[in-house]
Amino acid sequence: MNKKFLITTILVLFILGVVRLDSFVLSQTQEDKIKEKEKLEAELKELEKQIQEYEKNINITEQQKKNLLNKIYSLKKEIEKISEEIEEGKSIVQNLSIQIEDTQKSIDGMKRKIELYQERIKILLNKIYQKEQDSLIEIMFNDGISSLFNEIENFESLNKKIYEFLSTIKTLKDDLQEQKTNLESLKEEHEKNVILNQLKAQERERIKKEQELALKQTQEKQLTYKQQLEEAKKRAQEIRNRIFELSGISKAPTFGEAYEIAKYVEQITGVRPAFLLAILTQESNIGRNVGECYLKDPQTGGGIRVKTGQWIDRVMKPSRDIGPFLDITKKVGRDPYSTVVSCPMSFGWGGAMGPAQFIPSTWVLYEDRISSITGKPADPWNIRDSFLAAGLYLADAGAAKRTYEDEWRAALIYFAGWMNLRYSFYADSVMKIVKQYEKDIADLEKAQQN
Incomplete structure (x- = not known):
């Protein structure tokens, strides 16, 4: 009787112990789930902040990209315009060089004419001088008085025409010289503009390359943010799924x-x-x-x-x-x-x-x-x-x-x-x-x- 009672008592205690142990394990399991859920919710909250920050940074870099693309586009257009001005300036300089060369040829032609007529005047003056050396009686007996007067008159008329012609040629030469000077000044001005535009184009090209580098860096930065965002969203979804599992009833019955x-x-x-x-x-x-x-x-x-x-x-x-x-x-x-x-x-x-x-x-x-x-x-x-x-x-x-x-x-x-x-x-x-x-x-x- 005592033996049966002892065995029964041990079995009862064992069963009670098992039941209590199971209850303790179940309690601990539920407590662990609560702790896990709280930990996951805290992590999710932090991830949601990160997601907002990544999205904010993506929006910022997107705006930066747009600004940089606009700047690069404007610089390209400006460089194209400057390049057109450079080509136009070079063309003007080339045309002015031709005009200056033609003007110089005209000036040289005028110089040769002046020299030619100066030579003729010199010959004429020599003749006049030689005539002046003859005595009046010699001239009269040799050629006659009428011939003398005619020759004098012819000399004076020729002399006058020569001086008038020389005066005209000199005026033309001076005009051409002034025209050449003006053309050279204009050419110099356009050459300076071409050089300035070339320097300006080089500067714009340098800035454009800087902007293109900044764009590349911004795109790389945005790509990193997007990758981080995707990873954060993926992790957040995993956490939400786990929280969802932990948030329901402990176990659906069979x-x-x-x-x-x-x-x-x-x-x-x-x-x-x-x-x-x-x-x-x-x-x-x-x-x-x-x-x-x-x-x-x-x-x-x-x-x-x-x-x-x-x-x-x-x-x-x-x-x-x-x-x-x-x-x-x-x-x-x-x-x-x-x-x-x-x-x-x-x-x-x-x-x-x-x-x-x-x-x-x-x-x-x-x-x-x-x-x-x-x-x-x-x-x-x-x-x-x-x-x-x-x-x-x-x-x-x-x-x-x-x-x-x-x-x-x-x-x-x-x-x-x-x-x-x-x-x-x-x-x-x-x-x-x-x-x-x-x-x-x-x-x-x-x-x-x-």
């Missing part, structure tokens, strides 16, 4: 486990397990899909998608649900701004919680009843509590009567809040699932009996 909980709820509410499981399948795939959004702004009800960080409006209705939601999360020890809730559909608001997908304002109507049954605070993310809440709601809607019509009506009320036939598709879908689950449960019961 169908067998869910059936056992549904039978427990049936004893309390009278709602058939097949019907309850069909509702929970329609709502969250029995706890596998409990939402994909976080509430972030309690004033507007806006939030984000957990997996992408994309901002979403209408995550939770402020006037109806946010107050109750903050109270619920406080009671069960959850961070309201990192607890997953449903995202809004194309109409209405999101904010449904846990496997049963209750909105906060509806949950508070049932939490006292749940707590009175379980003896602890009602938790919408707890599998057993969420099953019980759904069973109580469905029973209130008439599902405990267990007829097709009553269950169909209860399903419609569960989705729409009242008998709104616009949403009859939901009730139809639930009842199809019920038929399948009735067969699955029958097979499960049969397997358990065997």
Whole structure:
């Protein structure tokens, strides 16, 4: 007797020890998940800052690129214009050189004419001089008096014409010389302009190369920012995915486990397990899909998608649900701004919680009843509590009567809040699932009996 008692005692202590050890391990695992989630959220927050900084730097470098491209384009146009001016200046200088050369030829021609006529004048003057050496009597006896006067008159006339012609030629020569001087001055001015434009073009080319180098460096810098941004976004997405995994319920039950909980709820509410499981399948795939959004702004009800960080409006209705939601999360020890809730559909608001997908304002109507049954605070993310809440709601809607019509009506009320036939598709879908689950449960019961 004592031996049996001792063995029994040891077994009991061992079992209790195992149970406590499992509880401790589960507690530690949950605590580790919370710590991991907090660490990931801190890392995500830092990454989001980095992403904003990278995006800011990309925008800055993009603007710098545009400015540099505009400057380079302007410099190219300016260099092209200066090059055209240089070519035009060279052409003018070349034409002026030809004009100067032609003018110099004309001047040289005038000089030769002047020298020729000067030589003729010299000969003429010599003749006059020789005549002047003859005596008047000799001239008169040799040529006659009339011839003398004629010759004198001819000399004077010729002399006058020669001087007039020389005067004209000198005037032309002086004009040509002045023209040449002006052309040379003009040529010199254009040559200076060509040189200045060449220097200006060289300077613009130097600046353009500097701007092109700056553009290349800016493009490389922007490419680095883009690579860093992609890496940060990739890491942020990985973190969001992991946070999403950690943010849901601890573990979705198997169908067998869910059936056992549904039978427990049936004893309390009278709602058939097949019907309850069909509702929970329609709502969250029995706890596998409990939402994909976080509430972030309690004033507007806006939030984000957990997996992408994309901002979403209408995550939770402020006037109806946010107050109750903050109270619920406080009671069960959850961070309201990192607890997953449903995202809004194309109409209405999101904010449904846990496997049963209750909105906060509806949950508070049932939490006292749940707590009175379980003896602890009602938790919408707890599998057993969420099953019980759904069973109580469905029973209130008439599902405990267990007829097709009553269950169909209860399903419609569960989705729409009242008998709104616009949403009859939901009730139809639930009842199809019920038929399948009735067969699955029958097979499960049969397997358990065997």
